[in-house]
Amino acid sequence: xxxxxxxxxxxxxxxxxxxxxxxxxxxxxxxxxxxxxxxxxxxxxxxxxxxxxxxxxxxxxxxxxxxxxxxxxxxxxxxxxxxxxxxxxxxxxxxxxxxxxxxxxxxxxxxxxxxxxxxxxxxxxxxxxxxxxxxxxxxxxxxxxxxxxxxxxxxxxxxxxxxxxxxxxxxxxxxxxxxxxxxxxxxxxxxxxxxxxxxxxxxxxxxxxxxxxxxxxxxxxxxxxxxxxxxxxxxxxxxxxxxxxxxxxxxxxxxxxxxxxxxxxxxxxxxxxxxxxxxxxxxxxxxxxxxxxxxxxxxxxxxxxxxxxxxxxxxxxxxxxxxxxxxxxxxxxxx
Ligand SMILES: *[C@@H]1O[C@H](CO)[C@@H](O)[C@H](O)[C@H]1NC(C)=O
Ligand SMILES: *[C@@H]1O[C@H](CO)[C@@H](O)[C@H](O)[C@H]1NC(C)=O
Ligand SMILES: *[C@@H]1O[C@H](CO)[C@@H](O)[C@H](O)[C@H]1NC(C)=O
Ligand SMILES: *[C@@H]1O[C@H](CO)[C@@H](O)[C@H](O)[C@H]1NC(C)=O
Ligand SMILES: *[C@@H]1O[C@H](CO)[C@@H](O)[C@H](O)[C@H]1NC(C)=O
Numbered sequence: 001x002x003x004x005x006x007x008x009x010x011x012x013x014x015x016x017x018x019x020x021x022x023x024x025x026x027x028x029x030x031x032x033x034x035x036x037x038x039x040x041x042x043x044x045x046x047x048x049x050x051x052x053x054x055x056x057x058x059x060x061x062x063x064x065x066x067x068x069x070x071x072x073x074x075x076x077x078x079x080x081x082x083x084x085x086x087x088x089x090x091x092x093x094x095x096x097x098x099x100x101x102x103x104x105x106x107x108x109x110x111x112x113x114x115x116x117x118x119x120x121x122x123x124x125x126x127x128x129x130x131x132x133x134x135x136x137x138x139x140x141x142x143x144x145x146x147x148x149x150x151x152x153x154x155x156x157x158x159x160x161x162x163x164x165x166x167x168x169x170x171x172x173x174x175x176x177x178x179x180x181x182x183x184x185x186x187x188x189x190x191x192x193x194x195x196x197x198x199x200x201x202x203x204x205x206x207x208x209x210x211x212x213x214x215x216x217x218x219x220x221x222x223x224x225x226x227x228x229x230x231x232x233x234x235x236x237x238x239x240x241x242x243x244x245x246x247x248x249x250x251x252x253x254x255x256x257x258x259x260x261x262x263x264x265x266x267x268x269x270x271x272x273x274x275x276x277x278x279x280x281x282x283x284x285x286x287x288x289x290x291x292x293x294x295x296x297x298x299x300x301x302x303x304x305x306x307x308x309x310x311x312x313x314x315x316x317x318x319x320x321x322x323x324x325x326x327x328x329x330x331x332x333x334x335x
Pocket of ligand 2 (some may be wrong): 062063064065066069082083084085324
């Protein structure tokens with residue numbers, strides 16, 4: 001780190017300490033529920049699907065998946081569809097991903113015990129997409145058949161989403177973030193305090209500061225086997241665990257306004273190119289986790305069990321509110 005960077009980190013740490021010591025309750029900004037859009041009525045099928053578990057995104061709760069649940073039930077009446085009440089609203093932002101993953105895994109087990117099923121599908125939105133992907137590679141006894149990721153933040157985030165998402169909630173609690181740009185925020189997000197407090201910090205992947213990310217990210221760097229110290233892939237058998245699923249479906253859209261870059265949803269990412277001094281797009285197939293088949297992505301792809309659907313003109317929340325999108329890009333994969 002340069003002297004300037006060290007100073008920035010030091011100032012940041014002091015600010016964090018001050019913030020954390022104030023016991024003031026969090027004030028809340030929660031985006032309001034959208035009106036249900038007009039839809040086509042699907043032909044119902046007589047057969048229920050395997051149970052479908054839904055996992056919501058950050059700063060909302062499990063009821064944000066109500067439309068999607070209803071779409072599934074309209075098409076396949078009798079299906080068990082549960083939107084898991086994992087950490088919600090503020091909790092989904094102000095808990096580290098590792099803790100949320102543990103709770104998620106418990107809720108899956110509870111649902112299986114309560115309803116008495118084994119095999120099931122997972123449909124997960126946004127931050128939930130990364131949570132579910134991590135579940136699949138960390139939990140050897142999972143019984144997931146089809147995993148659908150809806151604009152999942154699979155390969156990290158680098159960009160401020162605007163006031164429709166976590167930005168406003170975070171800045172309300174930490175006002176000093178207001179005047180920081182995406183390029184500067186790593187100095188805050190890669191501190192131990194933020195890694196242990198803010199979910200977004202856990203998957204913040206700054207292409208200009210990849211060494212910091214590898215060293216300090218306490219979630220994404222683990223799940224992508226980017227850590228400099230521990231071979232998590234071997235320790236937890238990522239590949240073997242993931243390959244228990246049947247199919248992985250990755251849905252996203254260039255018009256997504258929240259996931260930055262939107263192509264993180266497809267495991268592509270930014271790469272800093274020093275010769276042009278610019279960020280370029282590096283595709284999934286060039287990512288080291290793909291090349292080394294760290295969590296089975298290459299195998300899924302080779303065996304045609306990986307489906308990437310880049311759908312134009314879909315905004316972030318539309319994935320969970322537009323019935324046509326369910327009928328076209330989710331239902332055909334479920335059984
Ligand atoms: C739902 O998605 C379909 C397919 O992308 C699109 O044609 C339609 O306009 C969307 N409906 C609404 C209300 O946005
Ligand atoms: C959200 O979770 C609660 C239980 O905590 C449940 O009663 C409710 O039905 C869930 N919402 C959906 C859409 O499944
Ligand atoms: C951000 O910068 C503006 C203009 O430079 C300043 O007026 C404002 O007080 C700053 N906000 C915070 C929270 O530091
Ligand atoms: C994971 O990372 C470790 C440490 O960098 C490396 O030794 C190991 O080969 C990687 N595992 C896979 C499956 O690529
Ligand atoms: C996306 O939406 C814009 C504006 O509504 C429209 O002009 C454009 O044709 C759409 N693109 C696609 C590929 O549907």
